[in-house]
Amino acid sequence: MTDTSTNTAYALEKHPLEPFLPQNARILMLGSFPPKHDRWSMEFFYPNFINDMWRIMGTIFYKDRNHFITAGGRSKKFDKEKIIEFCNDKGIALYDTATQIRRLKDNASDKFLEIVTPSDIQSILEQIPLCRTVVTTGQKATDVVVKMFGCKEPPVGGMSIFMIKDREINFWRMPSSSRAYPLNMEKKTECYRIMFEKESIL
Helix, strand or coil: CCCCCCCHHHCEEECCCCCECCCCCCEEEEECCCCCHHHECCCCCCCECCCCHHHHHHHHHHCCCCCCECHHHCCCCECHHHHHHHHHHHCEEEEECEEEEEECCCCCCHHHEEEEEECCHHHHHHHCCCCCEEEECCHHHHHHHHHHHCCCCCCCCEEEEEEECCEEEEEEECCCCCCCCCCCHHHHHHHHHHHHHHCCCC
16 A cells, blocks of 8 residues: 555545534434545535535425525535534434545545444444434445445435344435535435435424
């Protein structure tokens, strides 16, 4: 492997955020790992302004894709406090499936992300006892959950089930909110809408 002292693309990165775990959380959404910090528009999950996660949420819950953008949609920053208030209200927990990674190329693509240390998802779920739903927001995150729990991989937009002790978990695989994912935002939004409706979040 390339010497990490001379190639920053191979440097070990630790997750910069703590899990966001509201005590009323009924759903845990898991991505892979945040982009490099110079692409952040806020200090929270899905921070890249060209990632559409918070536009999808705004469209579903408020019929306004710009709901979570500061200054009424005129800025290029997401409103962290508004997002946190929303997640607390709806019982949505957030984290990623890796706590340590290496980027094999200098970009945010999951394809070139090497997971060094997976997140302890079971421990996270034990901290949110009301949670019965895990949602992955990309293939890399899905692969980690499937390997960790030995469960069936759901199709994109679909669900399977796994058990943690005596707790049955609905496991949904959603399309990535990255614009690199080959599906338009309207179709992605519909996938997320169906999932939230079936899990009684919407």
